[in-house]
Amino acid sequence: MKRTHHCNELRLSHSGQTVTLAGWVHSRRDLGGLIFLDIRDREGRTQTVLDPSRLTREIFDRASALRSECVVSVTGTVQQRPAGTGNAKIATGEVEVAVTQLIVLNMAEVLPFPVDDPEVASKVNEELRLQYRYLDLRRPEMARHLRLRSKVAIATRQFMDEQGFLEVETPTLFKSTPEGAREFLVPNRREPGTFYALPQSPQQFKQILMVAGVEKYFQLARCYRDEDLRADRQPEFTQVDIEMSFIEREDIYQLIEGLLKRLWKTALGMDIPTPFKRISFEEALNRYGIDKPDTRFGMELVDFSDDFKGSSFKVFSGAIAAGGVVKAINAKGMAGATQGQIETMTDYAKSFGAKGLAYIKVENGEWKSPIVKFFSEAEKQALTSKLKISEGDLILFAADQWLNACEILGKIRLYCAEVLKAQGKLEVDGCPYHFLWVVEFPLLGFDREQNRWYSSHHPFTAPVADDIPMLKSDPRKVRGQHYDVVVNGVELGGGSIRIHQPDVQKTIFEDLLGIPAEETRLRFGYMLDAFKYGAPPHGGIALGFDRLIAILCGTPSIRDVIAFPKTAKGTDLMTDSPSTVSPRQLRDLYLEVKAAKKE
RNA sequence: GGGGGUGUAGCUCAAUUGGUUAGAGCGCUGCCCUGUCACGGCAGAGGUUACGGGUUCGAGCCCCGCCACUCCCGCCA
Numbered sequence: 001m002k003r004t005h006h007c008n009e010l011r012l013s014h015s016g017q018t019v020t021l022a023g024w025v026h027s028r029r030d031l032g033g034l035i036f037l038d039i040r041d042r043e044g045r046t047q048t049v050l051d052p053s054r055l056t057r058e059i060f061d062r063a064s065a066l067r068s069e070c071v072v073s074v075t076g077t078v079q080q081r082p083a084g085t086g087n088a089k090i091a092t093g094e095v096e097v098a099v100t101q102l103i104v105l106n107m108a109e110v111l112p113f114p115v116d117d118p119e120v121a122s123k124v125n126e127e128l129r130l131q132y133r134y135l136d137l138r139r140p141e142m143a144r145h146l147r148l149r150s151k152v153a154i155a156t157r158q159f160m161d162e163q164g165f166l167e168v169e170t171p172t173l174f175k176s177t178p179e180g181a182r183e184f185l186v187p188n189r190r191e192p193g194t195f196y197a198l199p200q201s202p203q204q205f206k207q208i209l210m211v212a213g214v215e216k217y218f219q220l221a222r223c224y225r226d227e228d229l230r231a232d233r234q235p236e237f238t239q240v241d242i243e244m245s246f247i248e249r250e251d252i253y254q255l256i257e258g259l260l261k262r263l264w265k266t267a268l269g270m271d272i273p274t275p276f277k278r279i280s281f282e283e284a285l286n287r288y289g290i291d292k293p294d295t296r297f298g299m300e301l302v303d304f305s306d307d308f309k310g311s312s313f314k315v316f317s318g319a320i321a322a323g324g325v326v327k328a329i330n331a332k333g334m335a336g337a338t339q340g341q342i343e344t345m346t347d348y349a350k351s352f353g354a355k356g357l358a359y360i361k362v363e364n365g366e367w368k369s370p371i372v373k374f375f376s377e378a379e380k381q382a383l384t385s386k387l388k389i390s391e392g393d394l395i396l397f398a399a400d401q402w403l404n405a406c407e408i409l410g411k412i413r414l415y416c417a418e419v420l421k422a423q424g425k426l427e428v429d430g431c432p433y434h435f436l437w438v439v440e441f442p443l444l445g446f447d448r449e450q451n452r453w454y455s456s457h458h459p460f461t462a463p464v465a466d467d468i469p470m471l472k473s474d475p476r477k478v479r480g481q482h483y484d485v486v487v488n489g490v491e492l493g494g495g496s497i498r499i500h501q502p503d504v505q506k507t508i509f510e511d512l513l514g515i516p517a518e519e520t521r522l523r524f525g526y527m528l529d530a531f532k533y534g535a536p537p538h539g540g541i542a543l544g545f546d547r548l549i550a551i552l553c554g555t556p557s558i559r560d561v562i563a564f565p566k567t568a569k570g571t572d573l574m575t576d577s578p579s580t581v582s583p584r585q586l587r588d589l590y591l592e593v594k595a596a597k598k599e
Numbered sequence: 600g601g602g603g604g605u606g607u608a609g610c611u612c613a614a615u616u617g618g619u620u621a622g623a624g625c626g627c628u629g630c631c632c633u634g635u636c637a638c639g640g641c642a643g644a645g646g647u648u649a650c651g652g653g654u655u656c657g658a659g660c661c662c663c664g665c666c667a668c669u670c671c672c673g674c675c676a
Binding site: 027029030031032033034035036038047049051052053067068082084085087089090093110111112113114116117119120121123124125126127128130177179180181182200203225226227228229230231233347351454455456457458459460461567568569571 | 600631669
């Protein structure tokens with residue numbers, strides 16, 4: 001009964017051998033006097049044939065009663081298929097197993113959705129797929145994702161090991177650190193009113209490991225964030241978490257380029273070019289309007305602030321006079337944009353606080369736009385030459401403060417690319433993966449509403465050494481030693497060189513972030529203590545492992561590469577969690593539920 | 600928290616302006632079929648149109664509410 005081969009193994013050379021296969025009935029083709037069973041396992045599928053002249057009536061009847069996804073073990077002789085009946089679509093298509101023994105290991109009920117037909121199965125409502133995840137995962141496409149994920153995880157470990165890294169596990173029961181993402185809390189039974197928190201990332205532990213002398217740490221770390229979800233965000237997710245001592249930014253770039261090169265080779269057999277291009281935060285915003293640019297296509301932002309500062313079109317000249325900028329993009333071939341598309345883009349602009357969206361449609365040799373009449377010849381000339389305007393183009397403008405103007409057009413640029421791509425009008429670079437480093441982020445941002453500074457990455461990020469003197473005089477200008485690795489407009493990961501001098505850390509916490517000394521001590525005291533006893537200069541990075549796998553699998557949703565993902569509301573449809581707990585459990589934890597119960 | 604989309608047979612989808620008994624393909628059940636691999640043929644079963652209200656002579660379709668899934672904004676140091 002034990003199987004001798006898997007279902008993607010038998011070839012002509014096995015002819016004549018008696019073999020046993022085990023697996024699921026992928027499909028049954030019952031011709032009345034002859035039955036074909038395709039047996040599927042993890043590796044593939046093999047056709048078996050039941051010929052009543054070669055087996056007992058009982059076995060034949062047993063085969064007649066089978067349906068899709070029953071689990072069976074079959075024994076028989078491998079034989080070449082009769083001429084003209086081979087199946088070139090499957091690897092085992094030249095042979096079949098003439099069954100002499102059939103054991104039904106388990107019957108299957110009629111399935112809630114088909115798993116054998118990739119066309120149909122991939123369109124099945126995701127709700128159903130999540131509820132019956134074990135069936136969904138049987139689909140070859142999903143099995144391929146699991147397998148690729150495993151291979152990439154193992155290749156990651158192997159590469160990091162070769163580079164001298166230690167894999168160290170860090171706790172998932174951690175201390176609450178209210179900065180950043182909302183945390184999942186875990187009540188502590190032993191002391192009422194105290195809680196663990198699940199870590200948003202092992203950030204603090206990995207820095208402590210540097211103080212501990214580990215020097216090179218990595219981990220495939222599970223992280224938890226209690227924030228609203230997206231196609232690329234789950235409440236629990238996996239990071240390739242890395243930290244190194246005695247390094248500079250260049251060391252991280254080189255390491256990650258090597259790692260990604262290895263992973264692309266392992267997963268796709270593809271050689272990706274290194275080193276990756278680098279672009280500063282400022283340049284990324286100026287040219288693409290976003291800090292994670294998709295550089296597979298152009299449509300770059302062009303600045304017209306000089307050309308329009310004296311313009312009689314007051315919306316433009318006024319914005320410039322107020323310290324802002326005028327920028328534009330040329331969506332080539334989009335002059336035929338529908339009213340709905342223009343409206344969508346206008347809504348994007350408005351969501352950034354703009355009053356509207358200025359545009360020019362270039363149709364029939366004419367500039368169709370309500371604003372063109374305000375433009376001088378020089379201004380038109382500047383537009384034509386800088387944007388290389390020609391028939392069929394759609395020019396879109398943003399006039400606002402620098403960051404806002406950039407972000408508006410950045411958003412619109414991506415929207416236009418999507419529309420043009422669907423119409424087959426977008427020129428896309430032949431290289432399918434555009435990696436780049438985005439560097440020189442501002443260390444701090446300013447929150448107008450709360451009237452305070454915040455860390456644009458996290459408070460342990462080191463300032464660029466030359467900029468440290470400006471920390472107190474002009475914080476806005478201080479650049480952080482922070483870097484993001486971006487591929488095709490997806491932020492794959494980010495990290496920084498950390499502060500290892502206690503005095504600089506103290507300045508950041510107390511003088512800039514405005515956290516009182518007492519609170520700093522409560523929240524981060526153990527870390528500041530650790531740094532007193534000989535902290536090496538260090539830095540690291542974390543890569544979003546789920547996103548990485550999704551990109552390699554070519555799927556837009558990380559749910560497709562996580563075995564048991566949660567829905568957009570954070571529920572697990574298979575196990576129906578989260579769920580209520582018994583009064584006794586609550587009592588043990590000294591908890592009382594005050595919210596109104598549902599139902 | 601806000602905005603958009605979806606919800607009709609087990610699955611994927613139709614259903615004209617609001618108008619007869621809500622249809623099709625696949626799947627399922629039964630019968631027939633010895634070279635199929637999307638097997639084929641014949642017959643059949645299968646519906647609280649997510650759910651709750653409302654408007655109407657009449658609602659799958661219109662209105663209000665609600666639930667689930669999904670995409671986006673906010674959020675994600």
